[in-house]
Each structure stands twice: as C-alpha cells, then as structure tokens.
Amino acid sequence: MAAEIISMINWKGGVGKSTLSLHLGVGLMLKQKQRPKVLLIDLDPQCNLSYLALGVNNYVDKVYKKGHLTLKNIFESYFEGKEISTSDVIISQPITSRPNKVWLNVDILPSHSDLVLVDMRLARERKSGTTHQEETKFELDKVSIIYNAIKQVENDYDYIILDCPPNINLVTQNSFFASNHYLIPAIPDFLSTVGISMIKSEMEKLNDNFKRMISYSGAKIDYSDAEILGIIFNMVDEYRGSPKSTHEDTINSVNSQHKNLVFENYITDGDGISVAANNNMTVYSYESLPKSKQNAEKQADYLYDIVDELLAKIRG
Numbered sequence: 001m002a003a004e005i006i007s008m009i010n011w012k013g014g015v016g017k018s019t020l021s022l023h024l025g026v027g028l029m030l031k032q033k034q035r036p037k038v039l040l041i042d043l044d045p046q047c048n049l050s051y052l053a054l055g056v057n058n059y060v061d062k063v064y065k066k067g068h069l070t071l072k073n074i075f076e077s078y079f080e081g082k083e084i085s086t087s088d089v090i091i092s093q094p095i096t097s098r099p100n101k102v103w104l105n106v107d108i109l110p111s112h113s114d115l116v117l118v119d120m121r122l123a124r125e126r127k128s129g130t131t132h133q134e135e136t137k138f139e140l141d142k143v144s145i146i147y148n149a150i151k152q153v154e155n156d157y158d159y160i161i162l163d164c165p166p167n168i169n170l171v172t173q174n175s176f177f178a179s180n181h182y183l184i185p186a187i188p189d190f191l192s193t194v195g196i197s198m199i200k201s202e203m204e205k206l207n208d209n210f211k212r213m214i215s216y217s218g219a220k221i222d223y224s225d226a227e228i229l230g231i232i233f234n235m236v237d238e239y240r241g242s243p244k245s246t247h248e249d250t251i252n253s254v255n256s257q258h259k260n261l262v263f264e265n266y267i268t269d270g271d272g273i274s275v276a277a278n279n280n281m282t283v284y285s286y287e288s289l290p291k292s293k294q295n296a297e298k299q300a301d302y303l304y305d306i307v308d309e310l311l312a313k314i315r316g
C-alpha cells in the first residue's frame, strides 16, 4: 500500500506546524501495534523540524561538517537535470526516545537554510517550449520535484508528513502537489483563524490549477487532490479541563464556519513541548523529562487522542 502523504499547511508562522509534524509522526507510529513506518520531510529553510528531530549539534555535524545531503540537493538535481536518489538524502532513526535510544520507525529528510534561494530560483526559472502545452509541462515540472522524490521511497513508508514553511511559494506548492491530504494547525486567536478560509480556498484553487495543467499539457502524472483532513488547535489554555472561554469561543466559531473540520481534541499550551525540544525528544518521552514530566505527559495524552482522530479521518 502506498503511503498516506500529509502536508502541514498554514502561512501564519509559529502555530505549531513543525511541532505537530514531529509529534504526529512519532504518535502515528507509537499508537499502532504494527509500528508503521513514518518519513518526516522538512521543507522549511528555517530547518526547525530538522533541528527538533536531530538536535542542532547533530544536524550541524551531519550536514555542515560531514556534507550529508538535504532537500536542497533534491532541488539542485532538478536545476542541473541530474538524478538523485531520495534514500541517500534520508537520515534514518534520528529521534531520541530516551537517553541513548532512538525511535526505530521514524526517518527524516532534512532541510537546508539555502532553500530560501531555491524558492526564488524556481520562481525565476523559465524554460521556453515550442508550444504552450510544452511550457505548461515545464511549469508542472517545477511543482512536481518533491512528488518525484517521494515516488522513489513511497512504498517504504506508511505515512509521509511534510512540514511546510509559513508561505505558499513554490516549495510549499511542491508539497501540496505531492500530498493526498493536508492539515491546518492553528492557534485560537482571532487573527490566525481569519486566515483558515483563505487557506482552504487557495488550496482548492491549487488542486484545480494542477489538474487543468496536467490535462492541458498531456503530462503523464497520476495526480490526486490533496484533501483537507482538518484543523488542529494548538496552544490552547484550559480552565477546569476545558478550553478557557475566549479560546472556546474562537474554536466554536471556527467550528461553525468549517463544519466537521475542527478536531475535537486539541493541544494545550505548556512547557512539556519546549522541555522535550531542549532535550531532543518528544513529549512521549515524558519519563525521561523530569523537569516537565507532568506537563509533557498531559500533552502526550492529548496528542494520542489527536492521532486517534486523525487515523479515523484518514480511514474515512
């Protein structure tokens, strides 16, 4: 069975795209007895997911000192018209489960800070074709770089989670093109929820555009729309076991605007996530996080509930 491919999308910064990519990735693996295989792909030049998964020092050592390949090399191979093997870019088992142990079934394809330049170069890149169809085909080539890279390894994984940067430039469009699902992480403040309708309508436009380009150019691409799985609220403050009233109001209003899309479960604001990050772990490793055991355990419980909901939505 081919992998479920999920993009984490919200062009508002700091809502938890990277944190959730990491925690849903590990959570999907831990929550299922058959221990599915998960690949995380970091598409953001900020490299936050790569740092969270590997630890900053380990990332610097691997990528800058030892020259390990990154997503940048995948895009460069497109510009240079060369082949690159996706499995050479993937780093296996980067995430610490407890001191000196790693999670076995979660891998990462790391990002690189030079990816900012890739977005600009992709936008500038124009190949002139002899027909309009051929030029449309070239435009499709620019958004199917990640799609092609994933095709090589798709059968090795059950879930592939793509952490997008906070914009909708060509790298994000590549992620969307490659995905069959997307999730919108959000925080319960007014301004960040206004954007949700915009994200949904932009994503619908992208799906339509891609399909039109494929049929017009005659490109042989097996494209499926990326369907929205839902909106996950993060950094929710609780009062007596429920979201505090201002947060609850915001969540309810988004829920009434986007029927059946808001996850029933949410993630609380708490230091478990940052303490875990400082120790290169996830909150699931709360036993190894004495400074914030209680809080990390609570966030882990809430995340497990979100994973259950996510699985139900994926299975339809």
Ligand SMILES: Nc1ncnc2c1ncn2[C@@H]1O[C@H](COP(=O)(O)OP(=O)(O)OP(=O)(O)O)[C@@H](O)[C@H]1O
Pocket: 012, 013, 014, 015, 016, 017, 018, 019, 020, 044, 046, 048, 164, 165, 166, 234, 235, 236, 267, 268, 269, 270, 271, 273, 274, 277
């Ligand atoms: N539930 C939470 N409780 C406390 N802190 C959190 C929580 N979720 C995320 N954070 C913190 O908030 C910050 C932003 O989170 P994260 O980097 O995951 O957001 P992002 O959407 O990926 O940001 P960007 O748009 O810059 O890529 C991080 O410092 C992270 O540790």
Ligand SMILES: [Mg+2]
Pocket: 017, 018, 019, 044, 048, 049, 163, 164, 165
């Ligand atoms: Mg991020």
